Amino acid sequence: MNECKTTPTKSIRFSQTKKWHYKTDVSVIGYGGAGACAAIEAADAGASVTIFELSSGAGGSTALSSAEIYMGGDGGTRVQAATGHNDTNQAMIDYLSACAGPQADADKIKAYVEGSRDHFNWLVEQGVPFKDSEYKERAIMALTDDCLLYTGSEKAWPFKEIATPCPRGHNLEVEGDNGGPLFMKILGAAVERREIQVHFNCRALALIQDDTGVIRGIRIREDMQEKNVLVDRGVILCTGGFSMNRAMLKKYAPNLLRCSEPIGNPGDMGTGILMGMGVGGAAINMHEGFVSIPYYPPASFTYGLFINAQGQRFINEDCYHGRVGAYILQQTGNRVYLVLSAEDYGDYEQVSYLGASVAGTGETIAELEQELGLPKDQLVQTLQTYNNHAKNGEDPVFHKCSEWLKPLNAPYVALDVTPGRGAFYPYFTLGGLDTRPSGEVLNPEGSIITGLYAAGRTACGVPRRGAGYNSGISVGDATFSGRMAGKAAAARVK
Amino acid sequence: MNECKTTPTKSIRFSQTKKWHYKTDVSVIGYGGAGACAAIEAADAGASVTIFELSSGAGGSTALSSAEIYMGGDGGTRVQAATGHNDTNQAMIDYLSACAGPQADADKIKAYVEGSRDHFNWLVEQGVPFKDSEYKERAIMALTDDCLLYTGSEKAWPFKEIATPCPRGHNLEVEGDNGGPLFMKILGAAVERREIQVHFNCRALALIQDDTGVIRGIRIREDMQEKNVLVDRGVILCTGGFSMNRAMLKKYAPNLLRCSEPIGNPGDMGTGILMGMGVGGAAINMHEGFVSIPYYPPASFTYGLFINAQGQRFINEDCYHGRVGAYILQQTGNRVYLVLSAEDYGDYEQVSYLGASVAGTGETIAELEQELGLPKDQLVQTLQTYNNHAKNGEDPVFHKCSEWLKPLNAPYVALDVTPGRGAFYPYFTLGGLDTRPSGEVLNPEGSIITGLYAAGRTACGVPRRGAGYNSGISVGDATFSGRMAGKAAAARVK
Structure with missing residues (x-):
């Protein structure tokens, strides 16, 4: 983990930006699960799209995860239906609301649930394979190629009294804990099939904002040079959370430092959250995190x-x-x-x-x-x-x-299993920019910062509490919120 | 409580501000305990000072409180010494650090403790009366005119094993729960004895910031008119916390809404926190609050x-x-x-x-x-x-x-005593702007926003956790941090 922050929050003024090196309708910062989905949807909506990624390849933290995806509702996904589970929107809404507790964002949960079956179908269209089968063991993840499993506390008190339990974790059709790499390979191929520009080894330095507050571009650094990107419709921040930024953790989520191991990729430095805050975006729920104690199996x-x-x-x-x-x-x-x-x-x-x-x-x-x-x-x-x-x-x-x-x-x-005495306590952050279900970034009063979007762990999404987390809800939320932001940014009329 | 926010976070550009209605070295926003102390110190350091207060009188939430003040260390305040308590800096630092837990700000605790005995003497100089006596009952507050009492968990596990217990709550020499009004009357008189301008019925609308990011003034509204205040040295935000702003509570501290009653004055709308955030200030620890269940007396x-x-x-x-x-x-x-x-x-x-x-x-x-x-x-x-x-x-x-x-x-x-079933659960917020012990407001990377200071509950101060709160630490922190900010702002060279 890095003790220093590397990215300034401060925006650059549009009126003082003289030279533009690139021009695009939609710019996506970060090429993990959220960024890939945002780019695909924006491109499919007819926008020109450019992804800027810090590392030398696609993947982000999604590629490092098991890539279980939390989906259901509305009679069930294809897999839920095939395995005899008749899920409903109400059950899924009630469950996810109880999971988030007082921190719940009702609009976001509703949008996520009502779009969930469609999200499953969309992923299948992109080429993501799900087997019509169920994995019935109690496990952190399925190590077979079976699909559907319970990945939360649905069958456990008090949730079982709040909502009819239903398994909603969807594991990819792949043996072993290999869902993440496969998932990102498929999304990467879907990006490549489209007219999407991708710049690897490229650091986003700052947002470019005009005098009315509208986000008009970004400044990047690539090939040892600072360059300006003119963005016509929207910048989508998909740079992950801040699990790897020790200074930010100390400031915003010090309780997580009692755990043993931040999980994610080295780029989870809070860059996008900081850039959003620097233009007036509200970061909320910043103290919360997923904290695992992986005591099963056995x-x-x-x-x-x-x-x-x-x-x-x-x-x-x-x-x-x-x-x-x-x-x-x-x-x-x-x-x-x-x-x-x-x-x-x-x-x-x-x-x-x-x-x-x-x-x-x-x-x-x-x-x-x-x-x-x-x-x-x-x-x-x-x-x-x-x-x-x-x-x-x-x-x-x-x-x-x-x-x-x-x-x-x-x-x-x-x-x-005392924290700090040897047991494995992996964690990641659940706080981020406050957004609408569309991904539009909000300031503390709830007004939109025009032209700015966030998705995945850069936003504060559906998962809001360690005490109510479910495996698959972060990749689910990242991919779903990425898509929503991609659509919204592409549709923005200047 | 108000569902709407009333103040925009967005700053006004200095270069577009044509007319200046007032000019002052130091401007203090909010005339409660923090604001009064900030103004006094800034004036005593030779600065011209103007206070802008939303309501029609001085007081803020300090006047509504019991105005116990948490002080000690270094051999003891005059009252501690007179009542036979030999307090030490180390004991007070260890205790306050344990109270704040992982959220502790070590620099702030150190400054508070090391300045605490002097703070007592300074308050006495302003005219605040403390009797050299101890109140030995277990109570929320002393209803006699006795001074020293235990106002935290010093004698309770696990704190008693961490630091030698010592009473540090200083109650004013006044009968009944009347410390707050008396305290603010005395501070108000101390303000009046100085060349400090005070504008009541005056709303701070926005900060005025120049192109380099320096805070140069504020825009206010008084007499139905918007006016600009040119500030040469520093603006000190002392507008309290956000206990009365339901929308902010819902966004940042939703767990507190399970309690029954926000305490403070109607102006505790988070105005200063929002203004600070609007110029890039980091708001931290925003989920935390003091939550009381006043089960004693008896x-x-x-x-x-x-x-x-x-x-x-x-x-x-x-x-x-x-x-x-x-x-x-x-x-x-x-x-x-x-x-x-x-x-x-x-x-x-x-x-x-x-x-x-x-x-x-x-x-x-x-x-x-x-x-x-x-x-x-x-x-x-x-x-x-x-x-x-x-x-x-x-x-x-x-x-x-x-x-x-x-x-x-x-x-x-x-x-x-289930929350929400009739028992009285008063609460107020403990999150606020990240500041140095000097009151200088920091952005998320820890850089100073030049010309901007915050004190009291507008800042995130010494008290950081409900689970480690002590009566008297908020008024103690507000008055102490107000003084530090007043000194620092007055000393700033443009």
């Missing part, structure tokens, strides 16, 4: 109990790993453990991404409690209560679903 | 237990009410109760600000548990554990100090 760890320094449970362990991560960061006290029956420990060391070490073991739970230095009888009581109910298939305390309930038998083992 | 409620929907405790009940409020907002589930022994219920209805209604009573704790609809045996176990330890003066689970530990005897009563 799925058997879901039988276990997360325990805080008070020896209490604090979450239903059948929910999404990112929700658990968000709650772990909230715990008072200096330790968090995952307590397991040894019989569920299984092939942890082979299959897990967790990297947590064993903090203690016990022939009895009292022995484990003592070894962990927990307050006397707290863990004993917690487990006793849990086991008493679990044998009846119930969890009246945290409502873990019966599928993952069974009494935990001795001997016991506890993993130390 | 102090006897501290013997009680806060219980979540799982029937668990989640906080040591001897900490500051604002810390409890922050943790309540984090609880999973839809209910939070304060469970009391009836013998501690006392004169609740007469002395409390809480406004929570009785959710259930029980001759036994099992009966109460059932009446509240809590998961069977959870509350029973929680209380059993608590009582077993409390009779030995211990709380190994949440480390409540022995002073507030005793077994809770039947019969029991539970108050419903």
